Structure formats: C-alpha cells, structure tokens
Amino acid sequence: MKKTAMLILLALMSSASAVKVGALIPLSGASSVSGQAEKNGLLLAVDEINKNGGVLGEPLELIIEDDQSNPAKAVPAFTKLVTVDKVDFMVGGLGSSTTLAITGAAKQYNTFMAWAGAASPLVEDAMKDYPYFFHYHPWAYYNFEAILSFFKNLKGNKKAKNIAIAYEDGPFGSSGIQDTVAAFKKAGFNVVLTEAFKAGSGNFAPIINKAKTQKVDIFYWIGYDVDALPLVQQMKESNLDVGLVYGAPPSWPIGFEKNKLSQGVASLTMWTPELPSTASKNFVKAYKAKYGNITDEYFAPLAYLNLKTLAEAINKAGSTNKDKVADVMAKTTFDTPLGKLAFTPSQKIKYQGFKGSNWVTFQFRDEKRLPVFPLKVAKKTVLYPMP
Amino acid sequence: MIRPSPISTVLSVVLGVLALTFPFLPLGDQAAFMLQIANFTVITAVLSLSWDILARTGQLSLAHAAFYGIGAYSYTILMAHAAPWWLAVLLSGLIAGLLSLILGAVTLRLQGMYFAIATLAFTEVIKTVIQNLPDTFAGGATGMLVPALFGGQPNLQYYAAVVLLALTLLVSIWVRNSKLHYAFTAIRQGEQVAKVLGVSASRYKLLAFFISSVLAGFAGVLYASKTFFIIPAETFSLSVSVSSLTTAIFGGLYTTLGPVIGSVVLTVLEELLRLKIPNGYLVVYGVMLVLTILYLPRGIMGLLERKKA
Numbered sequence: 001m002k003k004t005a006m007l008i009l010l011a012l013m014s015s016a017s018a019v020k021v022g023a024l025i026p027l028s029g030a031s032s033v034s035g036q037a038e039k040n041g042l043l044l045a046v047d048e049i050n051k052n053g054g055v056l057g058e059p060l061e062l063i064i065e066d067d068q069s070n071p072a073k074a075v076p077a078f079t080k081l082v083t084v085d086k087v088d089f090m091v092g093g094l095g096s097s098t099t100l101a102i103t104g105a106a107k108q109y110n111t112f113m114a115w116a117g118a119a120s121p122l123v124e125d126a127m128k129d130y131p132y133f134f135h136y137h138p139w140a141y142y143n144f145e146a147i148l149s150f151f152k153n154l155k156g157n158k159k160a161k162n163i164a165i166a167y168e169d170g171p172f173g174s175s176g177i178q179d180t181v182a183a184f185k186k187a188g189f190n191v192v193l194t195e196a197f198k199a200g201s202g203n204f205a206p207i208i209n210k211a212k213t214q215k216v217d218i219f220y221w222i223g224y225d226v227d228a229l230p231l232v233q234q235m236k237e238s239n240l241d242v243g244l245v246y247g248a249p250p251s252w253p254i255g256f257e258k259n260k261l262s263q264g265v266a267s268l269t270m271w272t273p274e275l276p277s278t279a280s281k282n283f284v285k286a287y288k289a290k291y292g293n294i295t296d297e298y299f300a301p302l303a304y305l306n307l308k309t310l311a312e313a314i315n316k317a318g319s320t321n322k323d324k325v326a327d328v329m330a331k332t333t334f335d336t337p338l339g340k341l342a343f344t345p346s347q348k349i350k351y352q353g354f355k356g357s358n359w360v361t362f363q364f365r366d367e368k369r370l371p372v373f374p375l376k377v378a379k380k381t382v383l384y385p386m387p
Numbered sequence: 388m389i390r391p392s393p394i395s396t397v398l399s400v401v402l403g404v405l406a407l408t409f410p411f412l413p414l415g416d417q418a419a420f421m422l423q424i425a426n427f428t429v430i431t432a433v434l435s436l437s438w439d440i441l442a443r444t445g446q447l448s449l450a451h452a453a454f455y456g457i458g459a460y461s462y463t464i465l466m467a468h469a470a471p472w473w474l475a476v477l478l479s480g481l482i483a484g485l486l487s488l489i490l491g492a493v494t495l496r497l498q499g500m501y502f503a504i505a506t507l508a509f510t511e512v513i514k515t516v517i518q519n520l521p522d523t524f525a526g527g528a529t530g531m532l533v534p535a536l537f538g539g540q541p542n543l544q545y546y547a548a549v550v551l552l553a554l555t556l557l558v559s560i561w562v563r564n565s566k567l568h569y570a571f572t573a574i575r576q577g578e579q580v581a582k583v584l585g586v587s588a589s590r591y592k593l594l595a596f597f598i599s600s601v602l603a604g605f606a607g608v609l610y611a612s613k614t615f616f617i618i619p620a621e622t623f624s625l626s627v628s629v630s631s632l633t634t635a636i637f638g639g640l641y642t643t644l645g646p647v648i649g650s651v652v653l654t655v656l657e658e659l660l661r662l663k664i665p666n667g668y669l670v671v672y673g674v675m676l677v678l679t680i681l682y683l684p685r686g687i688m689g690l691l692e693r694k695k696a
Contacts, residue, residue, distance in 0.1 A: 028669075066661075070621060071614050071616055071618065071621055072427070072610070072614055072621065075423065075613065075614050075615075076420065076423045076424055076427065076658070079419055079420045079423045080420045080423075080662075082419075083416065083417070083418070083419035083420050084416050084417050084419075084420045086416065096529070097530055097616065097618045097620075097621065100530065100532065100615070100616040100618075101614045101615060101616045102615075103532075103615060103616070104535060104539055104615035104616075105615075108539060108541075120529055122526075122529055122530065122532065125532070126532055169515075169518070169528070170528060170620050172528075173528075174518065174527065174528040175522075175527060175528050175529035176522075176529070
C-alpha cells in the first residue's frame, strides 16, 4: 500500500515537472491522412526523446488535440492546450486555414510555436513580427519554385512545352492560380487549358474532353486525394494522350501506388523512404520497428523532426525560457530525415526552416514512389512519356 | 401576450445569470478555454434562434451559412477599408438583410424542400462569388485575416455576443407576442388558408426572412472576429446551416428558449465528449442526437412542457 502511494506520488511529481508540449493536428476532416501521419511521427519522436533521457531530465509530455481541419474548431482546441493543459510549447499544425485561425490566440497567449505545417503566405503575413514562430514547412512560393524547376527540366530534355491545368475550386486548388498560369507563361510554357473542378465530384469528363482537343505535354492537377483515382481512370478510359500527369495533392489515397493506373504519375514530396541520408534511414528503421510498416507521407518525418528539434533546443538551452530556446533554435543546424535544417529568414518571417531545395519530385513506378528530380537525389530518370 | 411557463422563467433566469456572470466564475485554469466555448455557444444560440424565427413561417432555410458568411465578409472587407468598427458591424447585418430581401422575393413562393434547395443553391452562389472576387478585395479562395473586435479582448468579445443574444431574444419575444406570431403560425399551418383569412403570406415571410438574416449576419461578424480568419469553404459551409437547425430542433422548434437551450446543451456536450472520447466523440454525439429526435420530436422544451403537464 505504502509502495503504491509512493509510486503515485513519484508519478505526480514527475508529471508536475515534465515539459509539456501541445500538438494541434487534423485527425479528422479533409487533411486527416496527413494528420494521422503527423501523429505517428510525433509519437515516435516522444518515444525516442524519453528513451534518451527526456527533456531537462524529465519525460516529455505530449498532448494532442484534433483541429478537425476546421478553423472554428482549431481555436478552442488551441486555447484548451495553452490555458487548461498549460503546455510550454506548441508543435504540429498542418492546414493554412486552421493555422491562420489560431494566429490571433497564439499572439494573445505569447505561445512558442515550432510549427510543422501551413504553406500559405497569409500565415507568413500574420506571423511576420512574432518572435516565437519557427516555421518548418516551405511556403507555397517555395513549392512552386520546385515544380517549375522540374518542368523546366522536362522542357529542356523532353521538349515538354504545353501544360493543361486542372484545379479544384476550393482554397487549396484555386489560390494563386492566376499567378501560377502567369509564371508558367513567363517560363516559356504554353498553358493550353485552365479548368476548375469540384473536389470529390469524380467527374473529369469535361476537362478531359477539352484536353483531347489540345496537344498536352504536362497535365498539372491540383486537388485532393479523393480525385486522384477517378482522374487517372477517366484519362485512361478516354485514351487521353499526355506526356506526364503531375499531381499536387496534400496526400495521396492510401495504396494508390498499388493501382496500375498510378504508374508514371509524378508529384512533389519533401521525403521518400528511399532517401539515402543516415538520418532518413534511421527514421525508416525506427518507424518500421514501432508501426510494422513505413509510410510515404512526408508529414510523418516532418512531425518527427519537428518535435525532436524542439526537444534538442530545449535541452541545449537548459531551460524552458522561450527566449533562450528561441535563441538556440535560431543558431542551431539540425540533422534531420529531410536533410539539414537551419532557421533563416524567408520573405517575411525571421525563422524559416525548409525552403525550395528540400522538395523532391517522385514518380509512381512499380508500386513505389521513386525520386526522379532533382538529379542529385534521383533514383531513376523520369519516365516520359508515361505509359 | 403569451405568458411563459414557470419552468421557462426559471430556466431563463438561470441561463441569464450564468451568461452575465460567466467570465467571473471561479474556473481556475479552465477559465479562458471555457470562455471560448461559452462565446461560441452564445454565437450558435443567436444563429439558431434567428433560424427558428424564419422556421415559424414553415420555411426550411439552408441559407443561414450564406447570411452568416455575408456578415463575416462584409465586416472584414469594411474594416480593411478603414470603416469605423461600429459602422462595419451595423452595415454587415444590414447587407445580409438586404440580400435576404432579394433572395426572398424570388424564392419565398417555393415550399418545403424546393425552398430548402433554392436557399442551399444561393449559399453556393455566394461562396463562388466571394471566391472569384479579386484576392486583394476579398481574399479569394485562400481567405482573409479578420481584425478583431475590441482588440481581441476575450471578455469584451464575449459580452458583445451576449448583447447580441439578448437583442435576438427580445426580437423573438416581440415576434411571439405580436400579431406576427399568429400570422407566422397561420402561414406555417396552411398558407392557402392563411391567405383566405387575409394574411399576406409573401409579406410576412419576407419580413421573417429579413429579421432572421440580419441577426445571422451579426452572428457572422462575431464569429469572424473570434476566429480571426474567414475562408469561403468554411464560412459558407453547409454545416453552419445544419448546425443552426439541429440546435433549434434539439432544443424545441418555434420557441424562444428552445434554440438557446439546444445550443447550450449540444455545444457543451460536443466539447465534453471531445475531451473524454477524442477518437469517437462524433459517433456518440450523432447517436445521442438521433435518439433525441426520435424520442423527443418537440425537443427539450417539449419534454419540459410534458413534465409540467
């Protein structure tokens, strides 16, 4: 009895002094595939951090809240983490709209944000003068730079010049679409088609019919995972002949690579399990050991390194003092599964982690995602035209 | 004048005192979080009650997300163009009301599901228009940052929502105690009969639509100011309209207190379940909602009235 009481007391004492980290991620709603990957990455990081002595000599306590991919739900969930759970730091984050919704509350509570997700420059605008915002994910303009660089390579090597664009009519697909078209034209491409579609409708017949009247080298598709299979299936049924289908969804349907229709489809990611670095190989090994398989979703390693780098910075700072931790984060270079991470200024914020150089173009080939660009990480040359 | 039942009076006093004193309750660490929930609950109650005022004419509107969103967007755009906050708030409600007059003039002759579909289509049209306005004006599909009312001060924002709810309650009580109540009820129970009795159905329905939409527009302003961010896909989401009718049905249709009780119970229940069963709370919430609608067709107010009888 006495022993039990002692154990409870010790557990309570340990919990009282543990560093608490809150994570706000979408476990349900439109972004849940990436959100679940994020959760797996965070939990793996907690295991490793605590196995290696925790943070400041105590186990790190991670409290996860679901933002439901909904800005109105994100605000109370964030407030709960900060005021009820009294977390010392916040990690995670995925969608731009949910992140934007909590920027006001973050400033109000002076919260330290080591933020993995959100690509919209609106978030960058909102957090431009905030001293505790460390942003890991590249901003949208970095993403587009990487895509354009790959397309230019195709233009040079494969004479791919005509681009057809199909984009979903929601915020994800349509934001900045005019800028996208203008940038392609400026880079010497012919934009032969720009058509919106309703995400989840499964009907691409009008777009495909229009595309058939043009010579399309690159079919550039911006949408969600639900549309991936209907699109490629209808393209196949209609015998639409294109050089390459390039998709830019936030995540792909689970098991998409196993479907023959995926063969040759290309996309962008920050990471694939095939990346050769030691940090990436270690992550793959640890992930397989914990979950029995490996994911292709880059949000898993991104969330993993998000928490690991924060824990490392707190340990180096020797304190949970926000200024001291921010100082260490700003000066440290971290070795991560996604490559070297250092926080340098972006267009508007002071601490931007990954930029355009971290993007990798992959192609679905033989049930795998094979890196094909940039050439320094490519496993194979791009299959063009696709089968 | 329709006299409220003793139960309604007691509940009104309890809820009123609770609403007024909420920021001062000794909730310790939970205070800020609870205030957020209370704020969203009050905004939901305004929306739900405003929806019910129109429902009293028998019209099932799915356009509440549109008026809510129009209020939110008008406020944000006006503030971005340096309008004084009070003018931005006032005009936002009025713009929502004016658009409801245009929509109502065209659609209020439709009945039942045809009216519901027309209002749903209207919401989609407004969403598409906002998405396609120049990004620099309305943020496009990416959304807009919202200047917070009262500098984002949580207590003041909460009391602004409470004042709006009080105003909505007064409007609802006025409607219930005026000849409008008999006109609305007559139209709901049989429009043709009401017409024969000399009730101008189209005029009364348009008035109900206008009142309802102005209040929904004001609710949208407070919502936008609370979330600091609006985006067409979420602000004009069908779930906003569905939430306003669900809470009204759950609490008790065609009553003043029902939608308020429905909002309090469902919002608090959702949050509590989310805390206790983070991975399956929506299933439990959904089952409870279905059971309530099956066994309490007149909502919580129906149950209380039955108990009283």
